[in-house]
Amino acid sequence: MNKTRVAVLISGRGSNMTALIEAAKAKDYPAEIVLVVSNRADAAGLARAREAAITTAVIDHRPFGEDRQAFEHALDAELRKNRIEIVCLAGFMRLLSPWFIAHWSGRILNIHPALLPEFKGLDTHRRALEAGAKRHGATVHFVVEETDAGPVIRQQSVPVLQGDTEETLAARVLEVEHRIYPEALRLVAEGQVKFAAPQIEIKNPRV
Numbered sequence: 001m002n003k004t005r006v007a008v009l010i011s012g013r014g015s016n017m018t019a020l021i022e023a024a025k026a027k028d029y030p031a032e033i034v035l036v037v038s039n040r041a042d043a044a045g046l047a048r049a050r051e052a053a054i055t056t057a058v059i060d061h062r063p064f065g066e067d068r069q070a071f072e073h074a075l076d077a078e079l080r081k082n083r084i085e086i087v088c089l090a091g092f093m094r095l096l097s098p099w100f101i102a103h104w105s106g107r108i109l110n111i112h113p114a115l116l117p118e119f120k121g122l123d124t125h126r127r128a129l130e131a132g133a134k135r136h137g138a139t140v141h142f143v144v145e146e147t148d149a150g151p152v153i154r155q156q157s158v159p160v161l162q163g164d165t166e167e168t169l170a171a172r173v174l175e176v177e178h179r180i181y182p183e184a185l186r187l188v189a190e191g192q193v194k195f196a197a198p199q200i201e202i203k204n205p206r207v
């Protein structure tokens with residue numbers, strides 16, 4: 001079987017990355033994790049990736065300063081060097097520019113710890129508790145320009161229980177994350193789910 005070549009982008013502990021690596025060990029899984037990229041050299045997930053004998057790369061965003069595009073060109077070059085077909089964001093704490101997203105359109109997935117479109121952005125568990133939500137959960141979606149707004153591939157809810165703290169709720173959601181991210185990647189790698197962004201019409205193209 002020709003497996004889809006996947007890169008996972010992380011900034012931290014990498015538990016979703018690990019879930020993807022574990023799932024991809026199955027013979028019949030349609031994707032393989034061939035590269036893990038972090039923008040932080042101290043991301044705990046890097047060590048876990050190395051233990052799993054996966055190629056890792058650190059592309060520190062700081063030397064690029066305000067030049068987001070230069071950082072993303074370096075990232076793009078690393079992805080192309082490794083012949084990556086799908087990019088999975090897993091706790092990657094950099095916003096990607098329209099250029100990068102257009103370039104990888106339909107081929108970037110993200111996991112968000114809430115039931116989108118509810119609670120986009122950060123601190124989702126705290127905000128769900130504050131809002132008195134009865135249910136919370138996680139979503140895997142295609143990445144589009146607008147943050148946390150792309151088409152949903154997979155989503156699962158968990159109950160919010162009496163006495164929940166941010167930590168207990170986060171732990172319940174994380175279990176779901178680890179289940180649905182491999183499921184969503186499978187669907188995309190098998191071509192069962194596709195996303196094609198609308199084409200932008202270029203008027204008066206120069207030739």
Ligand code: GRF
Pocket residue numbers: 010012013014015016017045090091092111112113177
């Ligand atoms: C997860 O909660 C994910 O949904 C969010 O960032 C967190 C990353 O955790 N985008 P981990 O690094 O995968 O453990």
